[in-house]
Amino acid sequence: MKIHFISIGGSVMHQLAIALKRKGYQITGSDDEIFEPAKTALEEEGILPKEVGWDEKNIQPGLDAVILGMHAKADNPELLKAKELNLPIYSFPEYIFKESKNKTRVVVGGSHGKTTTTAMIMHVLRQAGKDFDYLVGARLQGFDQSVNITDAPVIVCEGDEYPASAIEKRPKFHFLYPNIAVLTGIAWDHINVFPTFDFYLEQFVIFINKIETGGHLIYNETDATLKELVEKNRREDIHYHPYSVPQHSIKNGVTTVTIEGVETSLKVFGAHNLLNLHAAWLVTKQLGLEAQTFANAISTFAGAAKRLELMAKNDSTVFYRDFAHAPSKVKATIEAAKAQFPEKKLIGILELHTFSSLNEAFMNEYEGALDAADEAAVFYSKHALELKRMPELKKEAVKQGFAKENLNVINERKDLEDWLNKRDFENAVVLFMSSGAYDGFDAAAFSEKITTAAE
Structure with missing residues (x-):
């Protein structure tokens, strides 16, 4: 070839x-x-x-x-x-399908949790000794590539809803035709691509209709929008597997989960990760794994890069970074940290970096997203607005959108550094949330400095 x-x-x-x-x-x-x-x-x-x-x-x-x-x-x-x-001209997903026509295709879609759910499935299959190909949106521990194409009988794909190429504007996940599909949830984002919520929803209806006859749809029934969409567009020729947060407990900062009577402790935490885990279990069950095998494997899963990734910690303070930027992702990450460390002060730093998050008309979507944080700052750089050729985003509009008392809105890197240097990090959990780079501010180095100095 x-x-x-x-x-x-x-x-x-x-x-x-x-x-x-x-x-x-x-x-x-x-x-x-x-x-x-x-x-x-x-x-x-x-x-x-x-x-x-x-x-x-x-x-x-x-x-x-x-x-x-x-x-x-x-x-x-x-x-x-x-x-x-x-x-023959192919977009990326079209060619992935060409290479996987004879494989069992697992496709993970949804507005949030795609990368982590895909990573969990890959991790479990690898630990179980299964042969598979994959496509995932992040580099994962134990995998030297984010794409692998061989003669394996199964392929696990993260399938996103954004355009496939410059000449193929339909969403990538419309080209993968899953045998086993996952939908993690629906939350309107990227309004530059999907100008209306109804248009965004339509992409998921099309995805459901792309599932192969006799295939499986595994979906998050705790998401009211997704549940309604699935019920309205139900097909008779595929199998449905709703999932929710599985039985679990939290003790001394460690989450323990029970899967079909099998109990195991986890390295990850948060309701959103428990949802991702449940979806991963249902996928691997369809691929022939037993609950005990799944539990043994998932207990060693440490998370995907920048998904509630531990940056630094000591006996008093713990720093995480997360890719969260859309409203639902921010809310899930904040609430996960609060539930996992209820005795600690929660400090949240969110960077607005995407087209949607820097759009004043989108600000109201963030209402309540940071409410669980004891102290919070929203940062965005004027440079990012200039690069995206977007108009000025006024601080007042951000404050009004988030509707959080005492929210600090910052748009200069020096002011962000000053705000952080004035914080008391004793007995605190700190979340840096962004799909950007804080205009060059090194969050990892700062976290290491704070935790090392306090020892």
Whole structure:
């Protein structure tokens, strides 16, 4: 197989290129910029483009496939040449399906919890010695790639609802046709892509209708919006498996869960993670695992990167970082920390970084999201607004949207540092929540400094 990647430097594109090269395919690629870690990874595999930029000469008759990344524009000269030659052109998810037509396809969708649920399934299958391929939105401990394509009989995919490519605007998860599907919940986000809530909901209805006949839908029945959507669009030719928070207890900061009579302690915590765990159990059960096998494996799961990831701790203070940025994710993370450490003061720092979260019209969606925090700050940088070419976001609009008394709204990095340096971290749990980088502020180094100085 001869395959050319347009935008080979993308975070998942370069991973797929490497996976297919390791499978024995002949891989070429191009991009107008390639950053680390993709650059070194491609170079080590011998498939780093010799020159940066687009060149229609890269597209020749005889290519079996051209895979188009999100970074490429519709007028890309290589794309135009591929169309002229009538070559097969695939978006990333379309090609994943091409490689997995004969596999049992597990696809995890939903507005939140996709990465963690997918990671849990992968971790359990790996611990159980099962052979499988995968596609996940983060690098996971024990896996050197975030994409792997072999001849395994099963593939586990994180399936998101955002556009597949520059020329294919339909959501990625519409192209994966699951045998086993998971829906973790629905919470409207990314209003730049989905301008109305009804349009957003429609994408999940389409996803349900893509489940293969005789397949399984595992869904979070505690999410009222999702439950209603499933019941309204129920099919007769698939099996339904609702799930909720499983039986559990919390003692001395450790959560213990019971799965079909089997009890085990966990390294992760929070109602949202217990929901993710229950979904993962139902998936692996369909794949033939026993409850005891699942419990043994999930007890060693330490979480996906930046998903309630422990940064630093001492006897008094603990620092976590989390990818949370959408309202439902922020609320779930805050409430999880409060429930796990009820005796500690909870300090929450949220960065607004996405198009939706920096949109004044979206602010009311955050009402109550930070209520469980004893002290809270919302940070956003003027630089982020400039890069996204968005209008000024007034502090008053943020305060009104969150509707939290004594909320600190900060839009300068120095002011954020000053606010943090004035906090009393004795007997506290601290949450840094963001999909960004706090305008260059090193939260991990700060956490380490505070916990080390207090010892």
